[in-house]
Amino acid sequence: MTQQLYLITPPKFDLDEFAKTLANTLDAGDVSCVQLRLKEASDDEIRKACAVLRPIVQDRDIAFVLNDNPTLAKELACDGVHVGQEDTPYKKAREIMGKDAIVGMTCHDSKHMAMVAGEQGADYVAFGAFYPTQTKEPKSKAEPWILEWWTSMFEVPCVAIGGITDENATPLLEAGADFIAVCGGVWDHPDGPEEAVKKFTALLNS
Ligand SMILES: Cc1ncc(COP(=O)(O)OP(=O)(O)O)c(N)n1
Ligand SMILES: Cc1nc(C(=O)O)sc1CCOP(=O)(O)O
């Protein structure tokens, strides 16, 4: 499997404007997954955002994953859900989503959490935060060795997240990250999101 870009939506956006930006951004390069992550939105706001954004993503054969809420992810025909250690437990999330959906799990910088998630059947394990981030107050600091260790031991794909930009992603790719998950590094890129995705695409294909 080639290494891939996993895009996280900005924490807040104007839906009409963001829908156009997202479409242009996805058309600028290779993105394999988009996660809708709206921590402060109501369920109805998430429903509205999903109704507009999911087709933009899925029409391009890109997986559309919802953060945190498997019940809404199932209702809204998302391709998957991402759950953290304090969210719906993996087994419950899988029960709700069904066997074919993507269920990814946060594992911070913990070998133990990742082994449990992998054994339970998670489709990917996410390690982070690798770098300082403006997007959230991270609960842990991860180092590239955990990606090397994971990929040397297990087949389940791993995601690197936290403060990743096109300028600092290389050590994570060299350590074997299957996906790099990026929010600010795309949406806040000094040259704009389309240029950011072009740069990540070039990096991932180099
Ligand atoms: C791909 C990916 N990795 C990690 C996270 C973080 O999830 P979580 O720990 O539940 O924190 P919140 O994102 O819910 O604040 C993620 N969302 N996506
Ligand atoms: C959502 C999230 N989870 C993290 C973790 O460490 O689990 S870091 C993070 C923020 C990702 O956004 P950015 O690319 O802007 O840093």
Ligand SMILES: [Mg+2]
């Ligand atoms: Mg969460």
